[in-house]
Amino acid sequence: MKASAEFIKSFFISLWFMLLTFPILVIRVNTIEKVVEWRWRNMAFIGIGSFLLSFVWRWLLSRKEKGRQPAETGNVETLPLGRRLLAEPRIYRPALTALALFTIAFPLLFSSYQTNIMTTALIYVMLGLGLNIVVGLAGLLDLGYVAFYAVGAYSYALLNHHFGLGFWAILPVGGLLGALFGILLGFPVLRLRGDYLAIVTLGFGEIIRLILENWNAFSFGPSGIANISRPGLFGISMTLNEATIYIYYLMVALCLFTIFVVNRLQDSRIGRAWIALREDEVACQAMGIDKTRTKLTAFALGATWAGMVGVIFAAKTTFINPACFTFMESAMILSIVVLGGMGSIAGVILGALILILTPEYLRAFSAYRMLLFGTAMVLMMVFRPQGIVTNIRRVYRYGTKGKESRPAQA
């Protein structure tokens, strides 16, 4: 009964589409030979295609509705397969070891071109993890995150250009400057939430970019800064290939460091305060949490990572200009966080790898890249709005139950 009703609905949809596309896809007037071609085959394609698409769409939606019911009625939910596999030490230990080995061996196995792409992906992993603090944990929609990335990159480029300061000296400085700008942005937007906050942060991002573009005396304007030194290693001189590999390992180490710190932060008193702030601002304050300080730490700690990644980015490309830091970058980083799963470290890593690596490896389809990207986003938001990896809450060890305390991240 239900299936046949769905069938009829899809049938009418395909009819409608055939009618709509009839003038464009079926009729072709050949002005040279003065004849009209009737391309009935196109109509059949459209009919079958739209019928199948609409049927599959409906089927997926109904399946999603069904999946939601047991959660509402309070039945015991079985953990998804992936989560169950990862809870089993016999499976996740070898998997982790394999992953670690692969990461270490990557530059030796693949060309330096591939290594370069992977380094870029790791840069976005780190940016995603940083933005995840602000957006995923504290729930502050920040559309100008790229500004902090620019601050880090320019602080290295300028200090290196004018004073010849090295990478290692500037890496923490970039982080600190990022944090400082995070607080600078944080102060005016303390009272704002949601849409308003998004607009102001968007403006902030643009302001930073416009300053870099127009203040020629300070930032060399649109022509950018070239010949930035690569990171050094005890003064050993490296070839381009070796430097690529070195930056790759550097990025891996920094990513691990970020994961470690972010994981600890989100399982701490401060992380909990961020999440509470996201859930309900008034209740959060009524429980004695200082809203000002909590928001500012979120902005500052989020921006720190962007500042540090900026330094690495400048050192990796050896050339930066304001065009590297457009709103498109902010949107990309935000997409990584949303697609991967807000507040989930594993999700953000996965999101970054998917969003950065797929376009690189699908260069054959580069004309359709944005189309595919858009479709993937729409499908994702309809069928899995919580992101690829859902963040389950941590279970604490308490009382007489003596439960195992295990982190939420798998």
Added chain:
Amino acid sequence: MDSVLTVNSLTMNFGGLRAIDSVDLEVRQEQIVALIGPNGSGKTTFSNCLTGIYEPTEGDIFISPTPGGRRRINGIKINRIAEMGIARTFQNIRLFSNMTVLENVMIGRHCRAKAGVLGAVLRGRKTRREEQEIVDRSYEILVRTGLADQADEPAKNLPYGAQRRLEIARALATEPFLLLLDEPAAGMNPRETDELEELIVRIRDEAKISILMIEHDMRMVMSLSNRIIVLDYGEKIAEGTAAQIWENPDVIKAYLGEDFHGDA
């Protein structure tokens, strides 16, 4: 008995509208005081003034967490007031719905702990001990409020009555001397209301916490309160014990209107 909260001629204006008109109120140690009144009489505005959400236009609010330690708290920030020891629940439940029950209570412990960013990252022995203490104390409060079985559930999955109790548990975690309950029995069935009554009495007797309660459920107000204060159009129209209020003609008029005066 010493007073823990003294409010002197509190007035709150919103533009030209006077929501509260010089109301006096006193809560003594281990008392349950109820604030009642028809809808729109200024009860919630009053509680918002007390907890720092609004800054009162005129008047003074004094608290004495410890005997002798008297302080004026007008216009102090919400979180500072919570730290000083006034905890509250909300008329419309405001839990952190995606956090677990235990975590909700742990947020209440936030202002009694002090681990910072560095502590969180390094996770030294002191931070770990503090964390475990937060967990233990929170669990203990859940046991006392009868929510221990659902400790790992997301708060949004709890039934309505349990969500109300969780709000109280979360407020208790801040170690208050005064608990402000804004319509705690709203939307509860009679059995849940009975359980709530029992919980409130237990909080007062065991934890030695004074309670200021805004409530519509007359049965609960009458059976629990040491003293009742009636507001109407922002003014205090009556104050007294349950029996006195029950017979006060002004109160009957405020609730039922002029016509019922003679009949009641």
